[in-house]
Amino acid sequence: MKGVAEVPKKIPMRQCTGCREMKPKREMIRVVKSPQDEISLDFKGKAQGRGAYVCQNLDCLKKAIKSKALERSLEISIPDEIYAQLSEQMEAGNE
Secondary structure, three states: OOOOOOOOOOOOEEEEOOOOOEEEHHHEEEEEEOOOOOEEEEOOOOOOOEEEEEEOOHHHHHHHHHHOHHHHHHOOOOOHHHHHHHHHHHHHHOO
C-alpha cells in the first residue's frame, strides 16, 4: 500500500466542568458515580459508571465547586471528602 498517508490517532477530548474547555482526556481527572451511587476518583479512566471531568487545576476545581457543575453532571450531591481528594491530588501534581 504505497502512497497511503498514515492516519493520526484520534485523541479523545473531554470538557472540563470548571473552565468548560475541551482538553485531552488523559490530562484530566475523572470523577465517577458508580451504578451504586458511590462517588470516587478514577485515574485510569476505566471505572464503571457516569463520569465528569475536571482539569488538573485548582482554579477549575474551585469554579466547578462554586457552580456545582460536577453535582449537576453526575446528578448527585458530592461529599466534601471527594473535593478534598481532588484538591490534594492537584496540589501533589503541581509540586
